[in-house]
Amino acid sequence: MRASRYILFMYAAMILTPAALFGYALTGMLGYTGMQLVFQVLLVPFFLAFGILSYIEVYAHRGASVPRSFYKITTTGRRKEQTSRVGNEVMLNIKRFNHDAKHFEESSHSVKVSRFTTVLDALLDIKERQDGTLAMRYSCRMGICGSCAMVVNGKPVLACETSAAKSAVDNRIEVGPMQAHPMLRDLVTDFDDFFGKHSSLDPHLYRKDEKEQWRAKELYKQTHEEVNRFLPYSYCIMCGLCMDACPVVNSNPEFVGPQALSQAYRYHKDSRDQMKGRLTAIDKITGAWGCEFAGACSEVCPKGVDPASAIQLLKAEVFEDSIKTVGKNDA
Amino acid sequence: MESLSYDIVILGSGIAGFTAALHAARSKAKPRIAVISKMHAMRSHSVSAEGGISGVLYPKIKKDTEDLHAYDTIKGSDYLADQDAVEILVKNAPSEIKFFEHIGVPWNRDEKGTVQQRPFGGMSIPRTAFAADKTGFFMMRALYDQALAVENIEIFHEHLATAIVLDKGRFAALPTIDIATGEQRIFRSRACIIATGGFSRVFGFTTTAYSSTGDGTALAYRAGIPLKDMEFVQFHPTALIPSGILITEAARGEGGYLFNAKGERFMERYAKNKMELAPRDIISKAIISEIEKGRGFPDKEYGYSYVHLDLRHLDRRVIDEKLPMIKEITIKMLGIDPGDEPIPVRPAAHFTMGGIHTDIKGRILSQEGRPFGGLWAAGECGCVSVHGANRLGSNSLSQCSVWGRITGEAAADYASKEGRPAESEEIVRKIDEEERRISGILESDGSNNPYEIKKMLNKTMDSRMYVYRRVPEMRKAIAEISRLKKEFNDIYLEDRGRRFNTNLRDVLEIGNLLELAAAVAESAVRRKESRGAHSMVEYPKRDDKHWLKHTLISANEGKIRISYLPVTLGGWKPEERKY
Numbered sequence: 001m002r003a004s005r006y007i008l009f010m011y012a013a014m015i016l017t018p019a020a021l022f023g024y025a026l027t028g029m030l031g032y033t034g035m036q037l038v039f040q041v042l043l044v045p046f047f048l049a050f051g052i053l054s055y056i057e058v059y060a061h062r063g064a065s066v067p068r069s070f071y072k073i074t075t076t077g078r079r080k081e082q083t084s085r086v087g088n089e090v091m092l093n094i095k096r097f098n099h100d101a102k103h104f105e106e107s108s109h110s111v112k113v114s115r116f117t118t119v120l121d122a123l124l125d126i127k128e129r130q131d132g133t134l135a136m137r138y139s140c141r142m143g144i145c146g147s148c149a150m151v152v153n154g155k156p157v158l159a160c161e162t163s164a165a166k167s168a169v170d171n172r173i174e175v176g177p178m179q180a181h182p183m184l185r186d187l188v189t190d191f192d193d194f195f196g197k198h199s200s201l202d203p204h205l206y207r208k209d210e211k212e213q214w215r216a217k218e219l220y221k222q223t224h225e226e227v228n229r230f231l232p233y234s235y236c237i238m239c240g241l242c243m244d245a246c247p248v249v250n251s252n253p254e255f256v257g258p259q260a261l262s263q264a265y266r267y268h269k270d271s272r273d274q275m276k277g278r279l280t281a282i283d284k285i286t287g288a289w290g291c292e293f294a295g296a297c298s299e300v301c302p303k304g305v306d307p308a309s310a311i312q313l314l315k316a317e318v319f320e321d322s323i324k325t326v327g328k329n330d331a
Numbered sequence: 332m333e334s335l336s337y338d339i340v341i342l343g344s345g346i347a348g349f350t351a352a353l354h355a356a357r358s359k360a361k362p363r364i365a366v367i368s369k370m371h372a373m374r375s376h377s378v379s380a381e382g383g384i385s386g387v388l389y390p391k392i393k394k395d396t397e398d399l400h401a402y403d404t405i406k407g408s409d410y411l412a413d414q415d416a417v418e419i420l421v422k423n424a425p426s427e428i429k430f431f432e433h434i435g436v437p438w439n440r441d442e443k444g445t446v447q448q449r450p451f452g453g454m455s456i457p458r459t460a461f462a463a464d465k466t467g468f469f470m471m472r473a474l475y476d477q478a479l480a481v482e483n484i485e486i487f488h489e490h491l492a493t494a495i496v497l498d499k500g501r502f503a504a505l506p507t508i509d510i511a512t513g514e515q516r517i518f519r520s521r522a523c524i525i526a527t528g529g530f531s532r533v534f535g536f537t538t539t540a541y542s543s544t545g546d547g548t549a550l551a552y553r554a555g556i557p558l559k560d561m562e563f564v565q566f567h568p569t570a571l572i573p574s575g576i577l578i579t580e581a582a583r584g585e586g587g588y589l590f591n592a593k594g595e596r597f598m599e600r601y602a603k604n605k606m607e608l609a610p611r612d613i614i615s616k617a618i619i620s621e622i623e624k625g626r627g628f629p630d631k632e633y634g635y636s637y638v639h640l641d642l643r644h645l646d647r648r649v650i651d652e653k654l655p656m657i658k659e660i661t662i663k664m665l666g667i668d669p670g671d672e673p674i675p676v677r678p679a680a681h682f683t684m685g686g687i688h689t690d691i692k693g694r695i696l697s698q699e700g701r702p703f704g705g706l707w708a709a710g711e712c713g714c715v716s717v718h719g720a721n722r723l724g725s726n727s728l729s730q731c732s733v734w735g736r737i738t739g740e741a742a743a744d745y746a747s748k749e750g751r752p753a754e755s756e757e758i759v760r761k762i763d764e765e766e767r768r769i770s771g772i773l774e775s776d777g778s779n780n781p782y783e784i785k786k787m788l789n790k791t792m793d794s795r796m797y798v799y800r801r802v803p804e805m806r807k808a809i810a811e812i813s814r815l816k817k818e819f820n821d822i823y824l825e826d827r828g829r830r831f832n833t834n835l836r837d838v839l840e841i842g843n844l845l846e847l848a849a850a851v852a853e854s855a856v857r858r859k860e861s862r863g864a865h866s867m868v869e870y871p872k873r874d875d876k877h878w879l880k881h882t883l884i885s886a887n888e889g890k891i892r893i894s895y896l897p898v899t900l901g902g903w904k905p906e907e908r909k910y
Contacts (some may be wrong), residue, residue: 099830100828116573116574116633116664116665118664127782127833127834128780128782128783128786129780129782131825132780132782132824132825132826132834133825133826133828133834134833135826135831135832135833136833137370137371138541139370139374139376139540139541139542140374140376140378140379140540140541141540141541141574141576142379142574142576142577142660143659143660143663144378144379144465144468144656145370145374145375145376145378145379145540146371146373146374147370147371147374161663184511184830184831185830185831186831188831190511191371191488195371195488198479199479202480203476203479204434204435204473204476204477204479204480205433205434205435205473205476205477206480207433212433213430213433213434214354214357214430214433215426215430216426216429216430216432216433217426217429218429219388219428219429219432219445219446220432220433221440221443221444221445222440222444223440223444224440224442224444226444227437227440230437231437234437234469234472235465236472237378237468238371238373238374263476267435267476270435272432272433272435273435
């Protein structure tokens, strides 16, 4: 059964239970005992349905609203920005995962930074001159490959886009790995699960006529309006920061999360796409309905994708599709 | 050591690699394909391509022809391009743009909904299709997402190839390291396509990603495969200082100007007609000439002297819709909004025209011209010789997709007909040797810091092999590189673990860079003329009588062998190059 139907029933039961209760009370006051019996009989399944369904809903979101202190953004950082000067020595405190001992360790390194030095530059400087064992991912150093996602001063960011001088608070920068992904080593996290979630929601443009798609002869047309429906969601660089910030992902690893959902929405809204059934895969408690609209994903996205809005729009699409297809084969 | 068997192995996951994988996967025999990337596959350097992809889309409306595209490309190449290869490029590029449209790339469109094309350097008509200034990124995402839906493609993230094993002139095996675990893993297959991109990281000041270390090219070179035209390294005129991040040519395509410190639009002196839209070699030389004549901005703040790329006269909407990444980058890196302030730029190593010697079908050839069995190269790592001495902007994405498809289909065809390479003692010996070599590196306990060696290499290349080259400087470069190679034999490795050992990865990459830098310098010092990106101070003129030929370099047990190959000419005769 599609999750949207559960939710639909839950809301229906939520409305019908008090209605039945009201009917029961009213008929009782007016003395229509026959009618009252009908309401009494109705009240039991309504109430039970509401109880069970809302339990499922709550269970799916278990622990979701517990805020994680790890992501409390330090507000003092901004005020100190101006005080860091060119050629400053700053201290990088790196929280590193030791895989053999399965715990975090910290190492501190002093690095010279100029106003152009990024946190990635500083980390590479440490790796090349102080500690060759430091492990991290990086590549393009221009914010487009999505490799260097990490947590700097409590905030999930791309290291290559983050100024070291501006990040320094009292000449110190705290650097750590993302926390919602399994750890590999030092600042490196495991992306297998993340990539699996991404590909589970059919994130690709599907055409019925595959031959025509692969031996393209003509260009399709798309109006600006059609392009703008999906373009804002197509900038995702798969860095993993939104997943790291999402409170639901952090508490329930089953939730597919903002990255996969926003990308499913991106392809779904592309007027060139002809896929059917993508919405069915999303219509699960661990799919679009897992989102609690905390908005953290959109706040940390370094490319301005706004997955949170994509998911809410997706919920509406899923509902519409779900109602339209009642009675048809859901498999 | 684990050994995995596939029909086709594709080394590299950029636009060329994934295009090859997709087209090979769809062939009739449905071959099993492994795509191997040393990073997460979707993070290949192709994502950094900005400006667009060239191709004749509207011959009637724009009065554009494939012949004109070919002429522009050949003239841009300073007549070193093989003209039969160029014909393949221009003929196939339009359908590749359409293919990418059909798998989801959001091309910029006009009011009517048709795909727009923008002007680019050296192109006589606007014929560069683009998706804002993130064209490569969008193409990569579309390819990666499409590959996920194909059952017979398996993606191996973070596997670094350490050797190419050949046996009796045929591809046999590809030993790799699984970076996450540190285990060595051998890929065996009927066919292999190398698509590992360029090696601009031999330079320190470069637009390319840290990963652009030309691994596949270096592995091929070490396996005895010749490299072609290695002296031709393109310097992109407008790289942001001090990082070297690319500011796309599209910034000039959309109308940007270049100014020197005197406030002159100096391109007037070098390319009167095309001005800022002359080919890259000409503009890079112009910028360096201006700086050398004291008309650049001094290097007080950034550590580099530079000129200004000015976009202030452009409509802000043009910047927002067509150059959003440039704006994002300059604001994030320098705090400069290109709508308010000019951007400080100077030329940086950007693209390597040279690479693995292939024929026009992408088959890898020996120095004598015999093809190796089951071995192809596609994209920047291969030198199919379509760019000659200087690539035109936006021809690289067309090259990657055109030869991605050609090599993918050819490899699939080969794999369906040929059996598996026969087992031999030679193969076993080479694989064992590779295993021992890696274990040996892990135990390195010498006295040199490998990162210092890399820095010195970068410094040598930046100072002695830059836009203008002088013979004595190049000789010094060769001597320095060979000294660095010796020092590299005595390095220390700090990280001795297996799990996610980036120290080991870096050392292997630095070894590759040293090989390639030597090949660049050795090829360059011998070419006694100025052609395209190779500008000799002592020989300032192009010399078609003696040098209308490709350089081939190969190495055998430390000894290099250089020979030359004539350029394939066609309908376009070499003429003076004026813009």
